[in-house]
Amino acid sequence: MEKVNKRQINWIDKNNKMTQIPTLLCMTSPSVPYEIGLTEKHLNELEADHFNGQLNRKDLLQFLIAIQQRFGWICKDAIAWCSHRISQLETGISEQEIRGIIDFYSFLEKEACPPLHLHLSTNVTDYMLGQQDHQAYFETLAKEYPKRFRVTNTSCTGLCDQGPAALLNGLPIPALNNSIREAIRKLVEEQPAKIDVAATFPTPQDNIQLKDQLLNRQLQSGNAIKRVMTNPAEGFLGELNAARLRGRGGAGFPTGFKWQTCADADASQKVVVCNADEGEPGTFKDRVLLHSHIQQVIEGMTIAARTVGASLGFIYLRFEYQYLLPMLTAAIEERVTQNLLGDAILGEEDFNFHLHIHLGAGAYICGEESALLESLEGKRGIPRIRPPFPAQAGYLGYPTIVNNVETFCCVAEVALTGGANFASRQCEGSTGTKIHSISGDCERPGIYELPFDTTVEDILKLVGAKNTQAVQVGGPSGKLLFPELFHEPVNFSHVSSGGSFMVFDESRDLFNVVKNFTDFFHHESCGFCTPCRVGCGVLSETLDKFAKHHASDDDIQHLREMMELMDVASHCGLGQTAAHPVRFLLEGKPDFFKNKETTDSVVKIDIHEETSAARELHLANAGESHE
Amino acid sequence: MSDNKVKVATCSLAGCFGCHMSFLDIDERIVDLINHVRFDRSPLTDIKEVGHCAIGLVEGGLCNEENVEVLKAFRENCDLLVSVGACAINGGVPAMRNNIPLEECLETAYVNGIGVVDPQIPQHEDIPPLLNKVLPIHEAVHVDYFLPGCPPPADAFWELLTAVLENREPNLDYSLRHFD
Structure with a gap:
């Protein structure tokens, strides 16, 4: 620590006193009331509690998130400390690089932040439900109490069917209304040391409107694995190929092919990653699966681990879904005690699978699998150049399969009922069912599990959409469909979708x-x-x-x-x-x-608007007031 | 009017006249040119108002209200409007102020600057108000041709003008568009 000590760190910044944010009860960190500030002691404690006493390069992002959650921002001395700790290892990291990471992720702050920070979701569905009004209200509140409260914006929070939504210090608040606004104002005014978000505000609802095989499945933990374990490890690849399962994240890559590549790779270690970075605006089905069908997800991952020979696994959970963290951690721990995770699973020698949860920190791009791997390694989430594909060289260079949450649920289904059975429900090569997250102008938004021959028109009828002008299928990176194409089925051959389905009626300006x-x-x-x-x-x-x-x-x-x-x-x-x-x-x-083109045939800019800064300085139209 | 020469107008908005200097680098060819064109409003003639022209060459971007007025007059009077040089096309050096608030820029130059006597932000009815940001001219008007370079080489001007006089599409050789 010599290097750091020499600089005589003043842990409490002179100008920006670093106070601890109020502990939110559903957060994972131990509840500590307001404290004087972040000290070296805290960092050592965090390191000892969560990182086995030695902060590694790959843990950096998780460490920064931990600081962010407990203190509301990451001061420069904490950055110096991290740099110093990691640089004691072979792979050092500069302070600049750490600042780059903090800047990259939108939920990490390197400027002092008031103890309460509200992020308002800016998806189009939030605006359609009146987000603007709340924005104005909270901006006024933030002006009233600049030292206690801040409001900023964030991309889609995965609560499109129950918007307008917001995150209060990272925890979700759906369906903003006047009484929620008042409750937040009260918190700002009274500054309680502890806030029980789940008890004070409504919690996100599953809102499942239509179930089919995946959502009807109530899996008895271990049943799917036991069925798979009656065959040798590679045997399941045959089932997957028979199921003709394709990835549910959006790209529709054949799952069997991906797994085969990984299984064929020769490596000391392999990795299974569940992509729960559900960032595509309008998608919220993974949130529901994680909340209510986590056994199927983990079971699917464990089967993947056995099939390809992986012993390490991650759930990459987006920051916006961190409220699920305690529940997911409990599910994992329970399965460890049941010997469904850990070493020698269900007594099978060499069947080891250790599952960890990795939080994201607000970056849509981390839903792209190679960017996600970079983020897992604690770096900025910048997509890699392929090949090599992750299945050949992924997390820390180990062969890695990355699949969507829903894909792993499908895997569990294939394991339970067999590949041929799964493939028996098919439409033009798309097998199984697809879970759609439906939002926008319709009577019954929410989660719908539908077969692949369902057309856009069918869906619109089902959800009670009237006078529909257009539908955005597959999120912003998908397709904007007009009525001429509503007869198309939503499947991999026609309108491919990762699960986002946003409806716009005729009153909307597209x-x-x-x-x-x-x-x-x-x-x-x-x-x-x-x-x-x-x-x-x-x-x-x-x-x-x-x-x-x-x-x-x-x-x-x-x-x-x-x-x-x-x-x-x-x-x-x-x-x-x-x-x-x-x-x-x-x-x-x-x-x-x-319709929006200029009517002026010559000059397109508005000179009055373009000189607004000069006018504010009383430089424009100066002649009128000058002498 | 007795002559049937093609009329050309030129002006420099938020530019440095470097493009005009480069234009003059056509050297003795200017004698040939004068046989075919007549300059209207231009720093070369000192005509203040632009008349109807076949070609308008505009150097520099838009940094104040007066620039916009001049550009508007050019667009209304010129059949072909050419955006000449880096500043007209991209904003160039003047646009370096775009990331700094206007007030800060002015204070740095006129209030806190080294050696400033009687510090104050100049303010007079004759001084056109500055735009919030320096804009390339195609942000404000339709532009027919872009002549790239800082400055564009004399041969690029020559090619443009001869092409228009010969009623064909201008075609700049790679060497006239490559500036490394």
Whole structure:
């Protein structure tokens, strides 16, 4: 510690006193009331409690999240401490690199933060349910109590069927209304040391509207594994191939092929990862599966571990779903005591599987599997160049399979009822069922499990949608469908979906919908490659011009060129699809853009608006007041 | 009017006149050019108001209200409007202020600057108000051609003008678009 001591760390910043945030009862950290501030002692304790007394490079993100959760922000001395601790190991890390990580993840703060921090969700469905009103209210509140309360925005929180939603110090509050607003105001005014979020505010509901095989399944822990264990490990690959199971995260990659690649790889260690970073706006089915069907998920992961020969597993849980953490941890612990996890599972020698939960910290891109692996290793979530594919070299270079939450539920189903049976329900090669998260303009939003021959029209009828103008299937990176295509079934051959289904009726201005999605991508671009980082910004700003009626044909041309460039030159899927919302609307309903073109034939900008800063300084129209 | 020469107007908005200097680097070819074109509003002629022209060459981006007015007049009067050089196309050096609040920029230059006498932010009816951000000209008007470079090479001007006079599409060789 010499290096650190020499600098004589003053743990309490002179200007920004680092007070502890009120402990939220459903959080995992032990409940400690307001404390004087973060000290070296706290960091040592955290390290000893959660990281076996030695902070590793790969634990860094989890450590930063732990500091963030307990203290509300990460001060520069904590950064110095982390850098120093990790640099004692072979793989050192500079303070700058750590600051880069903090900047990358949107829930990590490196500036002093008031003890209560509210994140309002900005998905289009939240706005459709009146988010703007709450935004204005909380902004006023934050102005009243700048030292106690802050309000900022965050991307979709996975509560689209019960919005407008928010996170209070990371814990979800669905269905904001006046009484919730008042309750938050009361907390700000009274500053209690402990806040029981679950008791004070409504909790997220499952809201399951229609069940089929996956959601009807009540799995007796271990039953699926026991069935698989009657055969040798590789035997299950045959079942998977017979099931023709395809990944449920959105891309629809054949699961059997992925697992085969991993099983074939020669390595001392293999890894199974469950992708619970459900970031695609409008998707919330994984939240429900984690909440109410966790046994199927873990069982599926354990089967994967046996099949490919993995002994290490992670659930990558998005930050927004951290309220599920105590429940998930308990489920894992229970299974360890049942010998369904851990060493020599159910007595089978060499069948070891150790499952951990890894929290995300607010980054949509970490839903992309290679970015997720980077994040698991404690780094910024920047997608890797492939090959090698994760199934060949993934987490720390070990062959790794990454599958969606729902895919693992399907795996458990295949294990229980057999691959042929699973494949018997199929439509044009898509087998099994699909869980959809439905939100927007309809009478009964929520979770629907549907067979693959269900058309968009069927779904709209089912959810009670009237006068539907368009549907966004598969989230912003999916497709914007107009009534001409409502007869298409939602499956891998026609309209592919990861589970997001947002309905817009005729009262909606689709331009605003597309603008919302484009702004989302602009915010979530990881910044690694220029076509995406700059392209998203250009799209967003160009749409701003339309919104202000300052755009012209030139801007439509400009949009087209930018879409083309992003499509061919971006590093990963985010940049390649970021322009899709604009493209679908421009090709489907160009009038939404044409209506917003400028009426001035010569000058497109509003000179009054463009000189607003000068006017504020009393520099514009100076002549009137001058002498 | 007795002559049937093609009329050309030029101006420099938020630019440094470097593009104009580069234009003059066509050297003796300017004699040939004068046989075919007549300059309207331009720093070369000192005509203040732009008349109807076939070609308008605009150097520099938009940094104040007056720039916008001049550009508007050019767009209304020129059949072909050409965005000339890095500042007109991208904002260039003047746009470096875009990430700094206007007040801070002015205070740094006129209040806190080294050696400033009688510090104050200049304010007079004759001083056009600054825009919030320096804009490339195609943000404000339709532009027909872009002549890249800082400055564009003399040969690029030459190619543009000869192409328009010969009624064909201008075609810049790679060497005229490559600046390493």
